[in-house]
Amino acid sequence: xxxxxxxxxxxxxxxxxxxxxxxxxxxxxxxxxxxxxxxxxxxxxxxxxxxxxxxxxxxxxxxxxxxxxxxxxxxxxxxxxxxxxxxxxxxxxxxxxxxxxxxxxxxxxxxxxxxxxxxxxxxxxxxxxxxxxxxxxxxxxxxxxxxxxxxxxxxxxxxxxxxxxxxxxxxxxxxxxxxxxxxxxxxxxxxxxxxxxxxxxxxxxxxxxxxxxxxxxxxxxxxxxxxxxxxxxxxxxxxxxxxxxxxxxxxxxxxxxxxxxxxxxxxxxxxxxxxxxxxxxxxxxxxxxxxxxxxxx
Amino acid sequence: xxxxxxxxxxxxxxxxxxxxxxxxxxxxxxxxxxxxxxxxxxxxxxxxxxxxxxxxxxxxxxxxxxxxxxxxxxxxxxxxxxxxxxxxxxxxxxxxxxxxxxxxxxxxxxxxxxxxxxxxxxxxxxxxxxxxxxxxxxxxxxxxxxxxxxx
Numbered sequence: 001x002x003x004x005x006x007x008x009x010x011x012x013x014x015x016x017x018x019x020x021x022x023x024x025x026x027x028x029x030x031x032x033x034x035x036x037x038x039x040x041x042x043x044x045x046x047x048x049x050x051x052x053x054x055x056x057x058x059x060x061x062x063x064x065x066x067x068x069x070x071x072x073x074x075x076x077x078x079x080x081x082x083x084x085x086x087x088x089x090x091x092x093x094x095x096x097x098x099x100x101x102x103x104x105x106x107x108x109x110x111x112x113x114x115x116x117x118x119x120x121x122x123x124x125x126x127x128x129x130x131x132x133x134x135x136x137x138x139x140x141x142x143x144x145x146x147x148x149x150x151x152x153x154x155x156x157x158x159x160x161x162x163x164x165x166x167x168x169x170x171x172x173x174x175x176x177x178x179x180x181x182x183x184x185x186x187x188x189x190x191x192x193x194x195x196x197x198x199x200x201x202x203x204x205x206x207x208x209x210x211x212x213x214x215x216x217x218x219x220x221x222x223x224x225x226x227x228x229x230x231x232x233x234x235x236x237x238x239x240x241x242x243x244x245x246x247x248x249x250x251x252x253x254x255x256x257x258x259x260x261x262x263x264x265x266x267x268x269x270x271x272x273x274x275x276x277x278x279x280x281x282x283x284x285x286x287x288x289x290x291x292x293x294x295x296x297x
Numbered sequence: 298x299x300x301x302x303x304x305x306x307x308x309x310x311x312x313x314x315x316x317x318x319x320x321x322x323x324x325x326x327x328x329x330x331x332x333x334x335x336x337x338x339x340x341x342x343x344x345x346x347x348x349x350x351x352x353x354x355x356x357x358x359x360x361x362x363x364x365x366x367x368x369x370x371x372x373x374x375x376x377x378x379x380x381x382x383x384x385x386x387x388x389x390x391x392x393x394x395x396x397x398x399x400x401x402x403x404x405x406x407x408x409x410x411x412x413x414x415x416x417x418x419x420x421x422x423x424x425x426x427x428x429x430x431x432x433x434x435x436x437x438x439x440x441x442x443x444x445x446x447x448x
Contacts, residue, residue, distance in 0.1 A: 002316075003298070003314055003315065003316070004314070004315040004316045005315065006298055006315030006359070006361050008361065008364070029359065029362070031357075032357055032358050032359060032362060033339055033354070033357045036318060036356075036357050036358070036359065037337075037338045037339070037357070039316070040337070045316055049315060049359070051359070051361065051362055053362055054362070054364075077351070100339065100427065101339070101342065101426050101427020101428075102352055102405065102423060102424055102425075102426060102427050103339065103342060103345055103352050103353050103354045103357075103405070103427045104339055104354065104357070104427065106351040106352060106353050107353050107354075107357070107358065190423075190426045191340075191426050191427055
């Protein structure tokens with residue numbers, strides 16, 4: 001049987017050393033829940049695997065000078081259970097809670113989710129809505145910070161060089177008035193791959209009535225998640241009301257039409273996203289007023 | 298490549314090709330064939346084992362990634378010829394039919410009970426959402442776990 005080379009760095013220093021010989025046949029593995037399937041499917045039985053997961057120092061969720069920092073090896077289970085993230089990045093905790101199954105969430109990591117760059121990944125729009133950046137280390141030991149959007153090329157491709165590895169994800173704590181939510185539709189309610197997902201960040205004014213700022217990201221509607229100006233324009237400057245919900249839902253449908261015009265899934269997704277609009281709207285504003293949502297749908 | 302693995306409390310010193318999954322090593326190197334392979338891609342949960350106290354799919358982890366971890370397979374449940382109370386509850390509640398999903402189902406439920414001895418029905422459902430069973434309709438499995446909780 002052909003042997004693969006397996007490198008198991010225990011810390012960042014050993015990771016940097018392991019990255020030095022990285023070439024086209026080098027694979028970084030973290031939780032492994034995507035990579036192992038890919039390797040087997042593509043019958044890749046040789047090359048080098050660098051096991052990120054053994055680096056225990058990359059498993060953390062920290063609140064640090066107005067930022068939240070996640071080690072690349074932080075699992076989705078750890079994200080779901082983190083009071084800090086539940087408070088400051090609800091969309092991320094909600095997204096993590098809807099990924100795969102319990103078994104997958106127990107090992108799959110946030111760093112791996114970004115590196116895997118799957119078009120329907122649930123964490124990615126959530127991280128984008130949080131304005132997240134990724135810290136990358138290279139084989140020279142240098143680190144740099146990149147926007148999540150710059151790393152993900154889409155359809156399973158990332159922009160990282162073979163000798164680079166994601167080590168940390170960070171995003172600013174959104175101060176007063178900030179609210180976030182995540183919603184997803186798949187072919188079933190749990191253990192499902194997104195057909196559409198939405199991550200939303202909004203900032204309300206002091207009176208909690210008017211939307212001052214919005215960042216809305218949609219996934220699974222193209223090779224990679226993207227920001228929707230159409231939807232944001234329908235929200236910013238508006239007061240929270242049943243009319244706002246109607247505009248929000250209509251803008252989402254318009255965005256689906258713009259993103260996947262002519263695709264066989266367009267007819268389904270342009271309608272289905274209205275249900276998702278309902279869910280995300282309630283998660284964002286449900287506590288503010290019982291009358292916010294209109295049931296004329 | 299040399300691999301030291303702790304499975305069901307026993308330390309093993311093995312020579313394992315790094316491309317093999319934990320599932321392959323459990324079944325083919327250690328003869329622990331209680332752990333099943335179903336889909337091989339994390340959908341069915343037949344290969345579920347417990348690693349450091351949490352349920353994972355052994356088909357989605359390389360064996361070498363399990364170095365230094367504590368692995369529990371379904372073979373660890375029965376002690377001194379006596380079935381675990383979870384296994385007994387499965388039998389008493391008719392939660393075993395064809396039996397193929399049972400080892401994975403047991404390990405998912407065991408991991409839940411190790412962490413949370415008094416789970417709600419919702420928590421039981423989430424714990425086994427990654428385990429497919431085409432026979433029982435899940436109701437009897439959930440009943441079996443509740444039975445253990447009650448006692």
